[in-house]
Amino acid sequence: MRLVHSRYWFFCLLFCWSVAANSLQLNPTYQQSANQIRQTFEPRLYTFPAYTAGHYGLRMYRQSLDPKYAAAIWMDMARVVSNLNRYSTEVVTPEQVQQYSLTRLANYKTSPKERSQIRYKATQTMPEYVYLGVGLLGSMARADEYGLKHQNDTQLRQILRRYDFKKYVTDPEMIKAWAAQLANQVYWLRQLGEQDVVNDFIIAFRETYPDSQDNQLSSQQYSNKIYGLTHIIFAASKYYQLPINEKNYQWIFDYYRKNIDKIIAETKEDVIAEVGINFLLAGLEADPVVDKTRNVIQQAINPQHGMIPSVTGDIDLVSGEHRNVLAIMLLDWKGTHLAPTISLQPQMFKSIPYGLIAK
Incomplete structure (x- = not known):
């Protein structure tokens, strides 16, 4: 009788454990979902192109300070210095800037994407922007974030100073084409101590x-607006390195709270995740918007593939890295860290690619 009784309780415990295990699979925590994506991407991280591996590794290092991302940081530095080496030797004169930009701009003209056509139309009267904003400025700013600069930094700054960025960042058609990129660039210019056109x-x-005209925007233009808003916050935080004071951007957070259901309904997962991360940067993890965005992002994960596919169902890791690394950050936020810099984390800079020097 005692043996039967023991077996009864054993099978009860086994059943309860099985139910609990299945429940965890069916209802994973946000952190478990983030780990699922990590386990998909990280074994193949160093098969990615330098830009993609650097994008992922830099964000994960700024979250975790885990030295396992050191090689990805090095790849990002190598990409940056490769760009700057080329720019400082081959794209220097106004004529070279113009030719480089026209060649790059032609790629937008031939693209079938609506966004690319909008960018081509807006930028064709000021093609140098493609070199200055999309090329040179981003590479200079990234080196600066590391506490580094290019050995020809003085020359590169002289190129920047030939152009008035206010023209680009206040043009309505440019904003409709490049809202998020312009948000990045105005903060990068301020960071580098060059032109300050953030408020402009x-x-x-x-x-x-204007918020009153949201309903008149196409789906593409509404996404461009929200993407621009999220990047104002990101750029102000030096990309997840510094906390944000909500009061300094109250108009953005008020807009999110009022329109979160519309944002979720009309934008893609990467933009939705960025809205949630904006709140996390401001220390607002308890805000209902965060849980709304986390729930949407968690539900978007394909459990079979361990990632968030594109809206068309594409599961390519390289093209999907952006939305998925944002999902990891949203679901398993670890705060802001000023990193990596050569002064604070010198161990990450034991080998610096040729052409970069300490500031």
Whole structure:
């Protein structure tokens, strides 16, 4: 009788354990979902192109400070210095800048994507922007974030100073084409101690996209607006390195709270995740918007493939890295860290690619 009794309780415990295990699979925590994506991407991280591996590794290092991402950081530095080496030797004169930009701009003209056509139309009268904003400035700013600069930094700054960025960042058509990129660039210019056109851009952005006209925007243009908003916060945080004071961007957070259901309904997963991360940067993890975005992002994960596919169902890891690394950050946020810099984390800079030097 005692043996039967023991077996009864054993099978009860086994059943309860099985139910609990299945429940965890069916209802994973946000952190478990983030780990599922990590386990999909990280074994193949160093098969990715330098830009993609650097994008993922830099964000994960700024979250975790885990030295296992050191090789990805090095790949990112190598990519940056490769760009700057080329720019400082081959794209220097106004004529070279113009030719480089026209060649790059032609790629937008031949692309079938609506966004590319909008960018081509807006930028064809000021093609140098493609070199200055999309090329040179981003590489200089990334080196600066590492506490580094290019050995020809003085020459590169002289190129920047030939052009008035206010023209680009206050043009409504440019904002409709490049909202998120312009948000990045105005903060990068300020970071580098060059032109300060942050306020000019924000004023022009709000005039280009008044909230009262949201319903008149196409799906593409509404996404461009929200993408621009999220990148204002990201750029102000030096990309997940510094906390944000909500009061300094109250108009953005108020807009999110009022329109979160529309944002979820009309934008893609990467933009939705960025909205949630904006709140996390401001220390607002308890805000209902965060849980709404986390729930949407968690539900978007394909459990079979361990990642969030594209809206068309594409599961390519390289093209899907952006939305998935954002999902990891949203679901398993670890705070802001000023990193990596050569002064604070010198162990990450034992080998610096040729052409970069300490500031």
